[in-house]
Amino acid sequence: MTLLGEDVTAVPPFRRNVNTVFQDYALFPHMSVAENVAYGPMVRGAGRDERRRLALEVLELVQLAPLADRAPSQLSGGQKQRVALARALVNRPKVLLLDEPLGALDLRLREEMQIELKAIQQRLGITFVYVTHDQGEALSMADRVAVFRDGRIEQVDTPRGLYVRPRTAFVARFVGSANVVEGELARQLTGSTQAFAIRPEMIEVKPAGEATPAGMLSCAGTLEEVHYHGATSRWHLRVGDAVLTAVRPEGTTATAAPAHGARLVLAFTRESLVPLEDR
Amino acid sequence: MAVLRSAAAFLYGRRGFYLALLLLPPLLWLGIIYLGSLFALLVQSFYAIDEFTARIVPVLTLATYRQLFSHPANLDIILRTVAMAVAVTAAAAVIAFPVANYMARYASPRMKAFFYVGVMLPMWTSYLVKVYAWRLVLAKQGIASWFVDLLGLTPALEGALAAPVIGGPSLASSYIGMFIVFTYMWLPFMILPLVAALERVPGSLVQASADLGARPGQTFRHVVLPLALPGLAAGSIFTFSLTLGDYIIPSVVGAPGYFIGMMVYQQQGTAGNLPLAAAFSVVPIILIAVYLALARRMGAFDAL
Numbered sequence: 001m002t003l004l005g006e007d008v009t010a011v012p013p014f015r016r017n018v019n020t021v022f023q024d025y026a027l028f029p030h031m032s033v034a035e036n037v038a039y040g041p042m043v044r045g046a047g048r049d050e051r052r053r054l055a056l057e058v059l060e061l062v063q064l065a066p067l068a069d070r071a072p073s074q075l076s077g078g079q080k081q082r083v084a085l086a087r088a089l090v091n092r093p094k095v096l097l098l099d100e101p102l103g104a105l106d107l108r109l110r111e112e113m114q115i116e117l118k119a120i121q122q123r124l125g126i127t128f129v130y131v132t133h134d135q136g137e138a139l140s141m142a143d144r145v146a147v148f149r150d151g152r153i154e155q156v157d158t159p160r161g162l163y164v165r166p167r168t169a170f171v172a173r174f175v176g177s178a179n180v181v182e183g184e185l186a187r188q189l190t191g192s193t194q195a196f197a198i199r200p201e202m203i204e205v206k207p208a209g210e211a212t213p214a215g216m217l218s219c220a221g222t223l224e225e226v227h228y229h230g231a232t233s234r235w236h237l238r239v240g241d242a243v244l245t246a247v248r249p250e251g252t253t254a255t256a257a258p259a260h261g262a263r264l265v266l267a268f269t270r271e272s273l274v275p276l277e278d279r
Numbered sequence: 280m281a282v283l284r285s286a287a288a289f290l291y292g293r294r295g296f297y298l299a300l301l302l303l304p305p306l307l308w309l310g311i312i313y314l315g316s317l318f319a320l321l322v323q324s325f326y327a328i329d330e331f332t333a334r335i336v337p338v339l340t341l342a343t344y345r346q347l348f349s350h351p352a353n354l355d356i357i358l359r360t361v362a363m364a365v366a367v368t369a370a371a372a373v374i375a376f377p378v379a380n381y382m383a384r385y386a387s388p389r390m391k392a393f394f395y396v397g398v399m400l401p402m403w404t405s406y407l408v409k410v411y412a413w414r415l416v417l418a419k420q421g422i423a424s425w426f427v428d429l430l431g432l433t434p435a436l437e438g439a440l441a442a443p444v445i446g447g448p449s450l451a452s453s454y455i456g457m458f459i460v461f462t463y464m465w466l467p468f469m470i471l472p473l474v475a476a477l478e479r480v481p482g483s484l485v486q487a488s489a490d491l492g493a494r495p496g497q498t499f500r501h502v503v504l505p506l507a508l509p510g511l512a513a514g515s516i517f518t519f520s521l522t523l524g525d526y527i528i529p530s531v532v533g534a535p536g537y538f539i540g541m542m543v544y545q546q547q548g549t550a551g552n553l554p555l556a557a558a559f560s561v562v563p564i565i566l567i568a569v570y571l572a573l574a575r576r577m578g579a580f581d582a583l
Binding site for chain 2: 012013014015018019020022024026028029030039040042043044087088091
């Protein structure tokens with residue numbers, strides 16, 4: 001494994017220029033917030049005043065300077081998270097590793113911290129390697145996303161590239177939701193049995209009998225289920241042996257929701273189909 | 280049945296009474312057998328013995344304590360006992376820490392069970408048997424000197440035994456030998472609380488420390504040791520107080536000098552001076568109290 005051109009595979013952790021924000025924060029319970037943050041400079045031999053100054057500087061960055069002398073047990077989850085971040089940042093690492101850092105926070109706090117983390121990252125210009133299971137978090141925060149499957153990288157791309165051009169069925173399904181079409185239905189639609197993915201929001205649904213716009217592919221389906229999500233609804237449509245999902249904006253179709261079992265036509269452009277590699 | 284049921288209903292509505300009923304027997308036991316006898320001991324130490332009739336005069340006086348602290352021999356005994364207790368505690372801590380750290384952090388469950396049995400098995404054997412066995416092991420022509428000779432270290436052993444105060448004609452009749460037996464005897468009491476304390480230190484703290492640039496020694500000093508201090512304090516209270524109170528090991532192994540425990544034994548038995556025996560046993564109580572206060576001030580219990 002190389003880091004900025006240097007082989008670090010055999011370098012012990014205390015000599016790597018990488019710091020980690022742990023999932024469980026791993027704050028030292030017998031030290032104050034400031035002492036926790038000053039731990040890195042302390043073990044590197046910084047003097048007492050120097051340590052304190054560095055710690056307060058970074059705590060300022062994560063807006064925790066007023067709590068510098070509290071004990072970690074007196075902090076909330078979000079505050080502990082910030083201390084863990086400050087403690088890792090104080091060493092000015094070249095790379096900061098974040099192992100599901102927001103996993104233990106509730107949704108609102110998580111969204112706030114996402115924005116804040118991104119802002120801090122851009123301000124400091126440090127590379128963040130951010131491990132997460134939350135695909136929304138990955139898409140909204142990252143410049144580049146690597147999708148792992150069984151410890152191997154499946155695809156590396158920009159969030160947009162990953163979403164628009166997933167290379168494999170795994171990536172298509174893992175990042176956002178996707179209809180993966182293969183076999184007979186694929187041949188029927190495109191003339192080839194090569195599997196392809198189509199995003200639910202790219203599928204238009206029309207009443208049976210209505211003309212398909214020129215250049216669009218179409219097939220007939222039966223409405224099986226509708227799941228209401230507020231701004232949108234997810235329609236599950238049976239097409240032959242497969243079930244395809246379409247996402248419809250709720251505002252326009254609210255009055256025109258067809259009954260279950262209704263015969264409908266699914267239409268989509270050829271460009272919205274993403275051919276997938278075989279695995 | 281009906282009586283039982285109505286009794287149950289009666290107790291259910293009166294939680295405080297129920298709790299008091301449950302706690303009464305242990306509280307009585309603790310209050311009378313433990314604290315009561317301790318108080319009786321304390322009171323005894325403030326009585327004195329009549330020099331002519333050898334009877335205890337039940338009048339409160341400081342005469343016994345005066346007797347205790349005015350004799351240089353008694354002060355020697357206290358000093359000797361405390362020095363031994365400190366040395367044994369320090370040695371037990373140094374030996375126990377690596378063992379406990381391995382058990383808590385690195386050993387597989389099987390290995391850990393093996394270590395637990397290994398640590399506790401000696402405690403299942405009679406204490407007297409072990410002490411007398413050690414006297415044979417440490418005797419002049421015993422296993423210990425044979426093994427030292429096998430390693431070619433006999434000159435080093437002879438040098439140590441030639442040292443003033445701690446030395447002697449053989450290991451079995453020197454303070455070095457007594458120190459070895461004490462350390463062996465109380466080591467489990469140091470290891471077990473230390474394992475418990477170290478098990479409570481999350482592994483991620485050790486990882487975080489290394490991640491932040493601390494070398495293994497620094498991680499030990501700044502993270503593992505401070506968080507294990509309560510265990511170390513608990514263990515050292517055992518080793519310290521057990522050494523202060525023991526009278527069998529000093530009378531079987533080691534140099535002829537008296538220890539506090541031996542004095543208590545002798546004064547309440549052959550000499551029949553119960554107040555002096557009581558005064559002698561108050562000394563370890565005070566020493567332990569001072570030690571606990573010091574440990575608390577040093578922050579040994581902050582991480583609890």
